Amino acid sequence: MAEAVAVRDLVVNFGERAALGPVSFTLAEGSITALVGRSGAGKTTLLRCLAGLLAPSRGEVKMLRGQGRPRIGYVFQDARLLPWLSVAGNVAFGLTHLPRAERREAVAKALAQVGLSGWAHARPGELSGGMAQRVAIARALARAPDLLLLDEPFSALDAFTRRHLQEELRLLLHRVRLTVVFITHDLDEAIALGDRLLVMAGPPGRIVADLPVSDTGGALLKRQVLALLEGSGEEALQSPTLRVLAAHAG
Amino acid sequence: MSLSSLPSVSTARSTASLTADAAALPPRAERFGRALLGSLLPLCLLALWALASRQGWIGRDLLPSPGDVLRTTETLVLSGALFHHLAATLARMLAGFLIGAAAASLLGALAGSSVLVHASLDPLIQGLRSVPSIAWVPLFVLWFGIFEASKIALIAVGVFFPIYLNLASALARTDSRWDELAAVCERGRLARFFLIALPASLPAYITGLRSGLGLGWMFVAAAELMGASQGLGFLLTDGEQTGRPETVLTAIVIFALCGRASDRALAALAARLAWR
Structure with missing residues (x-):
């Protein structure tokens, strides 16, 4: 699949405090990427950079598809x-x-x-x-x-409504074939809606795993991500689980 | 499953409509009860006033009976004098209100939407606000003469401050989350002002207009007391100087009715315009 977005060495500092980065990744056209991670892992900062709401301190977000200024759809x-x-x-x-x-x-x-x-x-x-x-x-x-961004769109809803909307959104996203990045704290939602998980840890926020979601093995993937998130930063990067996952993702 | 089949979806509209209806139009009995409760104290005071007059607790040269006031009102209406004075007061009030509101709206919009304008304009306006309004009278008389212009200027000053303050502060406090929405929707400064900041500030602006209107009625009375040959304020001084307290009370009641009616009219207009 052709690449739609390239994020290169993106760094965000709030004053003296490093909030994000450096992070680099690309998004394939029509892909649905879930950003998961603990609070403070830089997910919203990354999403706001993708939307152009926040100027990075270093690095760039490059839209590779579409003519002229890329159009962003953002769900808060x-x-x-x-x-x-x-x-x-x-x-x-x-x-x-x-x-x-x-x-x-x-x-x-x-x-x-x-x-x-x-x-x-x-x-x-x-x-x-x-x-x-x-x-x-x-x-x-x-x-x-050109890029649809969703920042925990269902977090304020009750569980019943959330479950229904997740299912409806899943069908809708697969129908419209847009390039999508969404944040969620719900791993089931990430696995159900996404075809790729970017697992973030921090601060400062970094991508500690880049995992494809296959049609099977969702439960295993969930266990693996949970194991990953239980460790923090460098520890997680050194974990055998991550090495396995990284090899799988590669 | 389709989203439209969710129970929350199918019932939400009727529930919301019911809630909105309940807020906009209370049941008849409740409205009647509220009106009755609101009338109780004024009716008691009226009865006490009538009793005090009848029993001679207070001399009629100080406090005439409600009947005397009604008879005076009737005489003023039949002679056409009341309409003459009322028209003069309303014309001054309308001119002063429109000038004060227009100036306040323009400057409030500028100060509320530009930090630079706010920083340069607001200290001056806050300083002028602390000047007792009646202190402007000699200056206005010197500048505009003793006739209509000075009275209208005084009313405009009274109307100006609450409208300016409400609008400027509401615009300055517009939720920054709307700015994010406008940014992702690629809306420019004009759209942000007219589609976001202005409607968001409308409830506070209308509160300012109503406060300004209330102050306008105070200032029109003050302006006409300064020296006028017509108007409800003139009726007040005329009643005082000729020893006719019933004329004074008639003018006070007409002032109260005008103030209340104009406020209700503005509130009704606001209910059509404002989103909240």
Whole structure:
């Protein structure tokens, strides 16, 4: 598969404090990559660099596909809907690059993709948490992004709704074939949705394992990642488990 | 499974609508109960006032009976004098409010959306805010004369500060999370101002407008007390100088009704415009 994004020697420092890096990796076009790791491992910092929300102290994020400025779709932890706009207005918020007629079509299509066609004129205050998060996903999808980034999109939802949305998102992502990076603390979610896991440890955040997700062996992979995350930084890098995983990933 | 088949989805809209309806339109009995409760104290005071007049506890030259006030109001209405004075006051109030609100909105928007403008403008405005408003009167009379312009200027000053302060601080406090959203959606500064900062500040702005309107009524009375030949404030001084407390009380009641009605009108307009 062709490469869509290249991250080279990315470093982020907050003042004197090293928050991330150096990290380097590439993302294949149409791949779905899960960033997993403990809190403080630099996952959100990395995602914000990919989105252009945070300028790296060193290194670069290079978009290899698409013409002109790459379009990013970003789903935040909270739905972050503008309460004074309708659902359709929120989805259209990132579509200024489209003419009006195409914008309407893109909004209708994105809302249909997340099962909210009948809610275009509703206000965000009328939506449940799960529905609001689906509108946020529709807003990101409507942009037809070169890179879709999701920062723990279901973390604020109850377990029941989260499970349903995970399944729906899995089907949706495989249907739309976008290049996706998402953060999750839920290894089951990472294995269910992703086709690749980047395991991060820190601070400063580093990628300590790069693992493919196969159709079988999810339980083994989960055990391996958990074993990896139980160790910290250098210890984890020296662990026999990681060496096995690294060889597997390579 | 489709997302639309989730129970939370199918029931959420009806629940949300019910909640919204309940907030917007309380049940009739509840509204009636609230109105009754709100009227209880004024009615008791009215009854006490009537009793005090009837029993002669307070002399009628100091506190006329409610009936006297009603009769005075009737006379003023029938002669057309009340409408004449009311129209003069409303015209001053409207002009002062519009000028004060426009200036406050413009400067508040500039100060709230630019750190540089805020740093250069806000200290001056905060300094001027601490000047007692009545202290402007001699200056305005010197600048604008003793007729309409000085009165309108005083009302505009009263209206200005709450609107400016509410708008500038609300714009400056716009949640930075919206900026992140605008950045990932590639929206420029104009869209950020008109689609995010301004609507986000609207509830605080409307609070400022209502406070400004309330102060405007105070200042129009003060301006007309300064020296006017027409207006509700003139009725106050006229009643005082001719020893007719019932005229004074009539003017006070009309002021109260105007203030309340204009606030309700602004609140109704705000309910249509504001998202919260």
